[in-house]
Amino acid sequence: MAEQMKTWESRVHRVEPYTPGEQPKIQNIVKLNTNENPYPPAPAVQRVLTDFDVEQLRKYPDPTADELVSALSENYKVPKDQIFVGVGSDDVLAMSFLTFFHSKDPILFPDITYSFYDVWAGEFEIPYETIPLKEDFTIDPLDYISVEKGGHREGPIGGIVIPNPNAPTGIDGNVEMIRKIIENNPDAVVIIDEAYVDFGATSVLPLIDTYDNLMVVGTFSKSRSLAGSRIGFGFGSRKLIKYLSDVKYSFNSYTMDAITLKIGAASLGDTAYFEDTCQKIVATREAAKKRLKELGFSFPDSKTNFLFVTHEKVKATELFAALRKEGIIVRHFQQPRIDDYLRITIGTDEQMQRLYDFLEDYLKQF
Ligand SMILES: *Cc1c(COP(=O)(O)O)cnc(C)c1O
Numbered sequence: 001m002a003e004q005m006k007t008w009e010s011r012v013h014r015v016e017p018y019t020p021g022e023q024p025k026i027q028n029i030v031k032l033n034t035n036e037n038p039y040p041p042a043p044a045v046q047r048v049l050t051d052f053d054v055e056q057l058r059k060y061p062d063p064t065a066d067e068l069v070s071a072l073s074e075n076y077k078v079p080k081d082q083i084f085v086g087v088g089s090d091d092v093l094a095m096s097f098l099t100f101f102h103s104k105d106p107i108l109f110p111d112i113t114y115s116f117y118d119v120w121a122g123e124f125e126i127p128y129e130t131i132p133l134k135e136d137f138t139i140d141p142l143d144y145i146s147v148e149k150g151g152h153r154e155g156p157i158g159g160i161v162i163p164n165p166n167a168p169t170g171i172d173g174n175v176e177m178i179r180k181i182i183e184n185n186p187d188a189v190v191i192i193d194e195a196y197v198d199f200g201a202t203s204v205l206p207l208i209d210t211y212d213n214l215m216v217v218g219t220f221s222k223s224r225s226l227a228g229s230r231i232g233f234g235f236g237s238r239k240l241i242k243y244l245s246d247v248k249y250s251f252n253s254y255t256m257d258a259i260t261l262k263i264g265a266a267s268l269g270d271t272a273y274f275e276d277t278c279q280k281i282v283a284t285r286e287a288a289k290k291r292l293k294e295l296g297f298s299f300p301d302s303k304t305n306f307l308f309v310t311h312e313k314v315k316a317t318e319l320f321a322a323l324r325k326e327g328i329i330v331r332h333f334q335q336p337r338i339d340d341y342l343r344i345t346i347g348t349d350e351q352m353q354r355l356y357d358f359l360e361d362y363l364k365q366f
Pocket of ligand 1: 163
């Protein structure tokens with residue numbers, strides 16, 4: 001029998017948490033399940049750690065994160081007061097939800113997308129509606145534009161969140177489509193989550209000069225191989241960043257530690273390494289498209305560091321289990337519309353070869 005809820009429990013804020021991809025402790029696995037970068041961070045990051053003076057940890061870190069913000073400012077050519085940083089883009093996005101989506105009108109995001117959005121909406125009690133992607137998993141911009149402006153949306157729009165490229169589909173929605181959505185929504189904040197933009201898509205960053213309600217969010221977790229350091233950033237108008245910073249400082253002033261600030265700046269300092277790593281992943285991805293097609297898979301065209309695949313004969317759940325037994329970990333989402341798909345992170349050529357070798361052999365029986 002279920003235990004009766006105590007009175008104090010009835011006063012607790014209870015939420016449905018996000019489930020991150022697993023981090024198995026087993027040795028020698030091929031880990032292709034959380035879109036981490038298979039290459040190490042830039043060499044300068046190692047030097048930061050080797051040279052770090054622990055005496056610095058006695059003091060609180062710089063609450064303005066100036067070293068990192070300055071490096072971002074230089075790298076992306078954006079003024080410092082238009083930059084926000086946080087503990088991974090999850091932190092930047094969560095703070096943005098808390099700050100910008102404070103009305104009774106529902107925020108909109110795709111039905112198939114980053115599965116943290118509905119969790120934050122639940123956490124902060126933000127009303128939301130998911131907008132179904134088209135049959136081919138692309139976004140129809142008119143779904144995010146009100147009927148008065150020539151779109152399909154009936155009813156108010158309290159805000160919009162769209163990852164571009166989208167996850168887990170990998171599809172690049174292109175700048176013109178995103179611009180159309182922003183242009184027709186001057187009354188709500190539009191967040192574009194660019195976690196995967198460095199793998200071949202185009203950023204909408206230049207649009208922050210035109211639209212003061214646009215927030216562009218990025219991360220060091222994927223293209224800069226720093227998922228373990230938790231570094232995220234956001235760009236927007238001065239006003240937008242000011243509102244965001246005010247909420248942050250009323251919540252936790254010291255979100256980023258002294259070592260991480262230096263690591264982030266060091267990573268930004270090595271553009272050649274960054275570009276080389278991204279290019280290697282793009283090349284491996286393009287080869288993977290060819291190879292997986294030959295093996296009977298189909299997938300939307302990806303501009304990210306993963307492929308979202310479905311097989312012509314074998315069910316995704318079955319493949320997932322077979323791969324897992326072989327020590328190859330991929331991601332499966334138990335969710336309507338996509339439960340016959342697997343999301344496979346692009347690893348090194350060697351890791352991908354292990355995947356192809358197994359699949360080639362395993363698929364013979366079907
Ligand atoms: C990985 C990911 C993030 C979060 O990355 P952080 O590690 O928190 O920076 C945000 N959005 C999307 C779409 C992602 O795939």
